[in-house]
Amino acid sequence: MRLFYLPERDYQVGCVVALPQPLQHHLAHVLRLDAGARIRLCDGQGVVAQALLADQKSVEIEEVTHYSAADCQLTLIQGLPKGDKLDLILQKGTELGINRFVLVTLQQSVGRLKKERQQKQVQRWQRIVQEAARQCGQYYLPQIEVAATFEDALQSAAVECRLLLWENGRQSLAQQLPARRPQSLALVVGPEGGIASAEVQQAERFGFVPVRLGQRILRTETAGLAITAILQYLYGDLG
Numbered sequence: 001m002r003l004f005y006l007p008e009r010d011y012q013v014g015c016v017v018a019l020p021q022p023l024q025h026h027l028a029h030v031l032r033l034d035a036g037a038r039i040r041l042c043d044g045q046g047v048v049a050q051a052l053l054a055d056q057k058s059v060e061i062e063e064v065t066h067y068s069a070a071d072c073q074l075t076l077i078q079g080l081p082k083g084d085k086l087d088l089i090l091q092k093g094t095e096l097g098i099n100r101f102v103l104v105t106l107q108q109s110v111g112r113l114k115k116e117r118q119q120k121q122v123q124r125w126q127r128i129v130q131e132a133a134r135q136c137g138q139y140y141l142p143q144i145e146v147a148a149t150f151e152d153a154l155q156s157a158a159v160e161c162r163l164l165l166w167e168n169g170r171q172s173l174a175q176q177l178p179a180r181r182p183q184s185l186a187l188v189v190g191p192e193g194g195i196a197s198a199e200v201q202q203a204e205r206f207g208f209v210p211v212r213l214g215q216r217i218l219r220t221e222t223a224g225l226a227i228t229a230i231l232q233y234l235y236g237d238l239g
Helices: 021-030 085-096 115-136 150-155 197-205 220-235
Strands: 003-005 016-018 038-042 047-053 058-066 073-079 100-104 143-146 161-165 184-189 209-212
Touching (some): 038 058, 073 085, 085 100, 100 150, 115 143, 184 220, 197 209
Parallel strands (some): 003 038, 073 100, 100 143, 161 184
Antiparallel strands (some): 016 058, 038 047
16 A cells, blocks of 8 residues: 655544645546545654545545654764765665764765755755655654754764764774664764864764774765664664
8 A cells, every 4th residue: 555645644533634736646647546545644753544535635544553663763964975975875774764864064075065055955855755765664754954063963963872984993883882772873974085083083072983894995875874774683673
């Protein structure tokens, strides 16, 4: 049964929910669904409703299910990369279960986010995340935030476990991962040019531990996804 996101809706059994025009068009002209077809609606916060298509403009809620959030909440603080690499990070990161993306321009970032374009860019990124979540059946939509400074990004990570991926880290990832599942974890990944030494020191003052991932230096669009997969296997729903 196909899943669609309608945030900020109060789903109650028996109530009728009006569909926004873009979804009406998609159901009628792309999927060609007729009245009587069933779909699932999600508010992006774990509430999923089975709904009966009453007509082309509304649905009737038949059943409501509440899903619990992930036991380990994952935050990725990503140094802004260039080009469309961020699209891949957001899409695949959502599929892997990242709960929060914090995007920040670092000293060695090639990509830059112009203030006059920020709102449109964030809206576009949110559409990428929503489509990825819909396709993989993720009932909680990740948050996307743009930090003004690296310090703001670090301060926002009020989490139990803090890691920074750095090729010169003295400890390996395996040495630093906690034995028991943390309730929350944040990971810092630099842009193409890496993370400057001064930024590493700044992150350490906020409790982040620099770690390395074996002998390889991974690309910025690979590093966060690789570690997220490891974390989900150890602490999340891939294990």
